[in-house]
Amino acid sequence: MERRIKGMNRRQFLQTSGLTAAGTAFAAPLLTAADRAWAIELSGALDQHTADTLLKMVRRLYPHSTLSDIYYGYVVEDLDRAAKSDEQVAKLLKDGVKKLDRALQIDFLDLSDGYQLKVLEGMSDSAFFEKVRSTTIVSLYNQELVWRHFGYEGASYPYGGYINRGFDDLAWLPEPPAEASPPKQS
Amino acid sequence: MAKIGYKDDSAVVIIGSGAGGGTLANELCQKGIKVVVLEAGKRHTIDDFTNDEWAAFGQLSWLDKRTTSGNWRVAKDFPNLPAWICKTVGGTTVHWAGASLRLQAHELQARSTYGEIDGANLLDWPLTLEELEPYYAKAEDKMGVTRTNGIPGLPGNNNFKVMYAGATRLGYKEVHTGRMAINSRPRDGRNACMQLGFCFQGCKSGAKWSTLYTEIPKAEATGQLDLRPQSHVLRIEHDDSGKASGVVYVDKDGNQQRQAARVVAVAGNSIETPRLLLNSASSAFPDGLANSSGQVGRNYMRHMTGSVYGVFDKPVNAYRGTTMAGIVQDEAHNDPARGFVGGYEMETLFLGTPFMAAFLDPGAWGAEFAGDMDAYDHMAGMWLVGEDMPREGNRITLHDSETDQYGMPIPNVHFDDHPNDIAMRSHAYRQGSAVYEAAGATKTIETPPYPSTHNLGTCRQSAKPADGVCNKFGQSHDVANLFISDGSQFTTGGAENPTLTIVSLAIRQADYIAEEMGRKAI
Ligand SMILES: Cc1cc2nc3c(=O)[nH]c(=O)nc-3n(C[C@H](O)[C@H](O)[C@H](O)COP(=O)(O)OP(=O)(O)OC[C@H]3O[C@@H](n4cnc5c(N)ncnc54)[C@H](O)[C@@H]3O)c2cc1C
């Protein structure tokens, strides 16, 4: 989880340092929230349009209406990192986005939700699609704050496990008898 | 710890330190026999384990490339990860869930009980339940299996409560928190289960039996064991008389070594064990060591598996607590009237959010999948595990062009579901869904098999040398001092999780090896 913490630190850094605007002006592409509540600086391996399109695509793949864009932004950060370390991946992603834009002769970002879905369905057998999908399935669901959204509590050892913290707190079904489920030994 | 010289040919050399290899090592050491264990993985401690699914996966799994073929869905979903097993001291007992069940009598006589089945290569074990029973008793005591030896069952977690309610409403009778090699109270110097919910990531409380912190340190304490982690065996060599004489491996510094041996025991799990024998072909054994039958690598079994998840309108929080302490055994018998031979178990199972996303419906995307994930903490889950048919064509072969980091051909795993497997899985999906519907599920999800966790049968036991690779002690038919010591020996798979049987066979094999060494037969 080190990377996540780094990501957040950088976000806080951008927020507090007022560097956000400068970042957009030169250097690397940046994913930002509309209200500038967060920003993720990318390496430059992917251009701004590719990054923005991937952000939208990733959300379409695994749409959770209550998850803010930042968590999808971290997926794009992972794709960007992969693109930076491997030119072939960079090319795959950039060309893939071009195909998304060309599918209906209108930029993917300008399409309605339904058309975006249709374009993705049409490309779901491509290597580009699979690269983005398989990255997303790991990267999106491996974030601690995303876990909280799903009600998953993550590591339990630091808190002594669940033995005294609700491993058996379900109360809307009858309790199994002791021969099926003996009481915990204390 | 013993230090045994490379040229010293008086020791038993064991390849692999998991359920089979780790147990065999300790049993031999306790009898005063010198043992070298060569283990490809690193040695970790309980402190290294992490409550983080992907990080633990990267830390403990066997990630060397493998390829797949055949009509099983794993080949499509995980083409380079046919099996989910470990490369670490302790082998897959670091990852395992702890379910410890005995085979049933009829399962050891599968060919006689089920008759001839088209497309299956069924055979009776050369062994009866009666012969195995004393060793099952020893294994249960060694591993501290709950509901044996006066050890109480584990307390049921939320996931079990849902299973219990649904199953008993459906009329199932044998429903409880299982026979688990997990301490429900402190035993054998190890803690009680803290209900961490990370059994698959290495048990940080040490409650779950693993050779890593039971058999191996006990063997070391005898002064007879020379354990060499990060030692990847490339091939087994033999002398002019056709006896195994030593093994060649790459050590932790990347240097090739040759360790001489009096006896060689292979326990690399059912993909690596046949791979090693096939890779040890010589002019005397052109089709691979101990392969006069042609059965090395064949009859690969992985159990009929699948999972069912139920979605409820109230929270379950099934990720809390022991991963697999819950079982329904009412479908484990053989009743061909259900449309298939053999039986299956239903066992509670739940994953953290990261693995749930990866395994719930591999490859799926879109609003429906996301909606299922949104119900994560309102879900209960079970794993279905049943007997699959051994088939000659389901096999491990050496890849004809790709090699691994040591230049050794990588294995290909070919598997085609037998119609019996599909009929059983279909029945199990239906019954599993019915269990959750009886408990009030608003939706049920059929999840396809994960990469194989149970890998069996690729060097099977047989009464006749022509039908299999080893005899009822795991001794290879062709090479008297070469033993198969892991799940590869299984003639058939039964419905039960295999590890208790692997451990029982290893204890029994140790007695036999000691006897045979004693009378200088090997
Ligand atoms: C997630 C999960 C849950 C499971 N739950 C259960 C359960 O509840 N109940 C149950 O009965 N079973 C369970 N299993 C299965 C169980 O772990 C295996 O059946 C058992 O560990 C197999 O024992 P083994 O000795 O054959 O191989 P392993 O335990 O896999 O050990 C093989 C060892 O050999 C080493 N090795 C391989 N090749 C070489 C080589 N060439 N050179 C040197 N070393 C080598 C490997 O690194 C490994 O450490 C589970 C498995 C998994 C993955």
Ligand code: SF4
């Ligand atoms: S639930 Fe129990 S057995 Fe599983 S990891 Fe935790 S302490 Fe170990």
